[in-house]
Amino acid sequence: DVKVTQSSRYLVKRTGEKVFLECVQDMDHENMFWYRQDPGLGLRLIYFSYDVKMKEKGDIPEGYSVSREKKERFSLILESASTNQTSMYLCASSFNREETQYFGPGTRLLVL
Amino acid sequence: SQKIEQNSEALNIQEGKTATLTCNYTNYSPAYLQWYRQDPGRGPVFLLLIRENEKEKRKERLKVTFDTTLKQSLFHITASQPADSATYLCALGTNSGYALNFGKGTSLLVTP
Numbered sequence: 001d002v003k004v005t006q007s008s009r010y011l012v013k014r015t016g017e018k019v020f021l022e023c024v025q026d027m028d029h030e031n032m033f034w035y036r037q038d039p040g041l042g043l044r045l046i047y048f049s050y051d052v053k054m055k056e057k058g059d060i061p062e063g064y065s066v067s068r069e070k071k072e073r074f075s076l077i078l079e080s081a082s083t084n085q086t087s088m089y090l091c092a093s094s095f096n097r098e099e100t101q102y103f104g105p106g107t108r109l110l111v112l
Numbered sequence: 113s114q115k116i117e118q119n120s121e122a123l124n125i126q127e128g129k130t131a132t133l134t135c136n137y138t139n140y141s142p143a144y145l146q147w148y149r150q151d152p153g154r155g156p157v158f159l160l161l162i163r164e165n166e167k168e169k170r171k172e173r174l175k176v177t178f179d180t181t182l183k184q185s186l187f188h189i190t191a192s193q194p195a196d197s198a199t200y201l202c203a204l205g206t207n208s209g210y211a212l213n214f215g216k217g218t219s220l221l222v223t224p
Contacts, residue, residue, distance in 0.1 A: 031210045035214075041216070042201075042216035042217060043214040045211055045213075048210070050210065094210060099146065099161060099205050099212075100146070100158045100161065101156075103155030103156050104155050106154065
């Protein structure tokens with residue numbers, strides 16, 4: 001079975017802190033994605049990566065950056081956390097040429 | 113502008129009945145459409161994929177239809193069970209990339 005893991009289920013940070021969210025997949029997937037999910041807004045794509053060191057902006061990249069140094073790991077970075085970044089963050093991965101995305105359990109981030 | 117619309121109101125049905133969820137879209141030309149299930153506090157889980165040249169797809173008690181003229185997909189769960197209670201998300205994809213565009217989801221509650 002495909003497994004996508006995220007470093008934390010719950011995280012509390014202070015405004016202005018640098019925050020790292022890590023995602024690891026064990027199925028050698030080429031593509032990895034970061035979404036945030038908010039009530040009434042649904043799932044919104046922040047960034048995705050289709051190869052090591054490659055990244056593409058999604059719909060809401062402002063205030064975020066990403067890093068993909070190894071194929072299995074995709075990190076989301078909040079350079080200076082703000083309260084409007086309080087959300088559920090979901091990582092997903094997929095094979096090239098296959099459309100199904102496999103999601104991790106999510107990280108619920110609270111920025112105070 | 114592009115829109116994916118799912119019923120925002122929760123769908124309540126009695127156990128044993130067929131649940132039908134709707135996904136409508138505008139200003140998209142999707143190559144395929146997917147349905148995911150999401151339980152509270154968890155990541156979405158893939159259920160079914162249907163391509164633009166397919167009218168209907170089935171998997172056990174699940175059935176998906178895709179009408180590119182109406183720009184609509186219907187998702188049916190027959191003989192529904194309380195364990196089917198969850199939020200169901202539709203997602204559209206194109207051949208030009210691997211990112212998905214998600215609807216906001218419809219909550220389904222199946223009561224005994």
